[in-house]
Amino acid sequence: LFEKLSAAARVNRSWLMVGLDPVLDKLPDGMRRDPSGALEFNRAIIAATSDLVIGYKPNFAFYEAMGPEGWHVLKKTRAAIPPDLFALGDAKRGDIGDTAEMYARAIFDVLGFDAATVSPYVGREGVQPFLDRRDRGSFVVCRTSNRENTFQDMDAGGEFLYERVAQAVVEWGDNVGLVVGATDVDALSRVRRIAPAVPILVPGVGAQGGGLGAAVRAAVDAEGGNALISATRSVTYASSGHDFADAARAVASGLRDEIRSAAAGAVDRVGSAVPHDG
Amino acid sequence: LFEKLSAAARVNRSWLMVGLDPVLDKLPDGMRRDPSGALEFNRAIIAATSDLVIGYKPNFAFYEAMGPEGWHVLKKTRAAIPPDLFALGDAKRGDIGDTAEMYARAIFDVLGFDAATVSPYVGREGVQPFLDRRDRGSFVVCRTSNRENTFQDMDAGGEFLYERVAQAVVEWGDNVGLVVGATDVDALSRVRRIAPAVPILVPGVGAQGGGLGAAVRAAVDAEGGNALISATRSVTYASSGHDFADAARAVASGLRDEIRSAAAGAVDRVGSAVPHDG
Numbered sequence: 158l159f160e161k162l163s164a165a166a167r168v169n170r171s172w173l174m175v176g177l178d179p180v181l182d183k184l185p186d187g188m189r190r191d192p193s194g195a196l197e198f199n200r201a202i203i204a205a206t207s208d209l210v211i212g213y214k215p216n217f218a219f220y221e222a223m224g225p226e227g228w229h230v231l232k233k234t235r236a237a238i239p240p241d242l243f244a245l246g247d248a249k250r251g252d253i254g255d256t257a258e259m260y261a262r263a264i265f266d267v268l269g270f271d272a273a274t275v276s277p278y279v280g281r282e283g284v285q286p287f288l289d290r291r292d293r294g295s296f297v298v299c300r301t302s303n304r305e306n307t308f309q310d311m312d313a314g315g316e317f318l319y320e321r322v323a324q325a326v327v328e329w330g331d332n333v334g335l336v337v338g339a340t341d342v343d344a345l346s347r348v349r350r351i352a353p354a355v356p357i358l359v360p361g362v363g364a365q366g367g368g369l370g371a372a373v374r375a376a377v378d379a380e381g382g383n384a385l386i387s388a389t390r391s392v393t394y395a396s397s398g399h400d401f402a403d404a405a406r407a408v409a410s411g412l413r414d415e416i417r418s419a420a421a422g423a424v425d426r427v428g429s430a431v432p433h434d435g
Numbered sequence: 436l437f438e439k440l441s442a443a444a445r446v447n448r449s450w451l452m453v454g455l456d457p458v459l460d461k462l463p464d465g466m467r468r469d470p471s472g473a474l475e476f477n478r479a480i481i482a483a484t485s486d487l488v489i490g491y492k493p494n495f496a497f498y499e500a501m502g503p504e505g506w507h508v509l510k511k512t513r514a515a516i517p518p519d520l521f522a523l524g525d526a527k528r529g530d531i532g533d534t535a536e537m538y539a540r541a542i543f544d545v546l547g548f549d550a551a552t553v554s555p556y557v558g559r560e561g562v563q564p565f566l567d568r569r570d571r572g573s574f575v576v577c578r579t580s581n582r583e584n585t586f587q588d589m590d591a592g593g594e595f596l597y598e599r600v601a602q603a604v605v606e607w608g609d610n611v612g613l614v615v616g617a618t619d620v621d622a623l624s625r626v627r628r629i630a631p632a633v634p635i636l637v638p639g640v641g642a643q644g645g646g647l648g649a650a651v652r653a654a655v656d657a658e659g660g661n662a663l664i665s666a667t668r669s670v671t672y673a674s675s676g677h678d679f680a681d682a683a684r685a686v687a688s689g690l691r692d693e694i695r696s697a698a699a700g701a702v703d704r705v706g707s708a709v710p711h712d713g
Contacts, residue, residue, distance in 0.1 A: 313596065
């Protein structure tokens with residue numbers, strides 16, 4: 158699966174993921190504020206940015222809030238993502254084995270995503286049905302971008318619980334990554350040290366207030382890649398007017414360049430010989 | 436919200452929850468193996484058992500695995516649950532604040548459930564949108580029924596992580612409960628000591644191998660109630676023939692009586708004066 162990830166990174170020489178989380182009453186002027194408008198909006202954002210990104214990350218909550226029609230929008234949104242880009246289903250599912258298997262079927266087979274986010278709380282059993290799909294990937298939630306982290310920051314044997322999650326996930330296979338929010342650069346650095354070769358999904362850049370450069374430098378691997386930097390509202394709601402797609406493109410283009418330059422800086426800093434496009 | 440729970444317990448003098456997790460290729464003989472067959476199956480199970488249970492608990496994974504049509508089945512299944520019984524959406528969602536808000540809208544407003552299961556990993560922020568709905572409830576996943584629990588059983592400051600979750604949840608309000616699997620009676624006892632007055636949802640009775648009596652005695656509060664004992668496959672797949680509804684009714688009736696007698700035994704044991712119907 159992660160061959161698809163690095164291939165997607167090469168397509169547009171980008172590690173920028175764009176989140177597609179449509180909220181009906183925030184759709185741009187002139188667009189129907191119903192599920193069909195949300196789909197039109199997603200398609201317009203994809204058309205305007207698909208040469209700038211590694212892929213797209215719809216968060217399922219925003220589709221479920223539309224009602225049963227939302228799952229149709231989600232399926233059609235996934236179908237609108239170009240096949241050579243990375244389609245990541247941000248579902249954060251977590252349940253015991255036979256139930257997790259049903260979630261994996263829904264995300265991979267029904268909807269056709271390349272990868273899914275999953276919750277670690279149930280333990281390996283809850284992630285195993287995702288790991289078993291060798292042609293797909295999963296990203297285990299490790300440290301979320303909210304500042305108050307009742308459990309993730311708990312002391313578990315001299316380490317943060319989220320560090321224990323990262324340590325465990327490294328052992329779970331080669332088609333599993335981690336999710337670490339952009340707002341905690343220290344957490345990003347700690348997780349990257351624990352998991353030097355694992356893809357890290359980094360949400361929370363932009364609207365959630367995460368500083369881009371520091372987050373990218375902390376998140377990239379030794380070759381300046383393997384960090385999927387995800388921006389959502391800063392791109393998709395760059396303008397609420399008829400120019401929303403052009404505005405989204407301009408922001409995405411700027412983010413791609415910033416990510417690339419921060420990643421190159423990180424590689425120079427650690428002394429790697431050849432800066433990597435990703 | 437938990438007034439609705441105790442009211443529902445009085446309707447049928449029962450704390451038995453029945454899980455509704457239809458799998459298309461396990462539907463009984465003669466039933467269409469498509470989403471409409473799953474809905475017909477759920478309605479038949481509800482009709483056969485609605486005077487024996489406190490309520491019903493559909494697990495969303497089984498509906499999502501059917502494709503987008505599954506959410507229509509889920510909505511119609513919820514609508515088929517009698518309004519005086521407890522409708523619990525087993526979704527185990529967990530995401531940061533604004534996203535969790537969307538999940539709460541989907542489960543409470545779109546689908547109309549009385550309560551939802553939620554994951555604790557994100558921390559209080561991920562549960563707050565559910566807590567804020569004073570007319571609804573949430574059950575925080577605490578100790579799942581799988582035996583290998585990488586993280587839940589981790590040592591967090593001299594206690595199991597799941598105990599820390601239970602301690603935290605007690606402080607979160609009066610419309611929040613906990614989920615503890617029936618397979619670990621020691622965990623049920625520990626959580627009940629930490630949270631003497633909190634409703635506990637106890638899945639894993641029956642097909643998952645949890646012993647009923649011991650689980651009920653460990654889970655009930657001092658009055659013999661507040662423990663929602665959930666059985667799924669042992670009820671819904673009691674027979675694969677045309678008699679599946681009668682067979683489900685017979686198993687549900689037996690479970691209700693066993694739960695009631697185990698709860699009464701627990702109350703006698705702890706010396707409470709008046710055994711409680713629930």
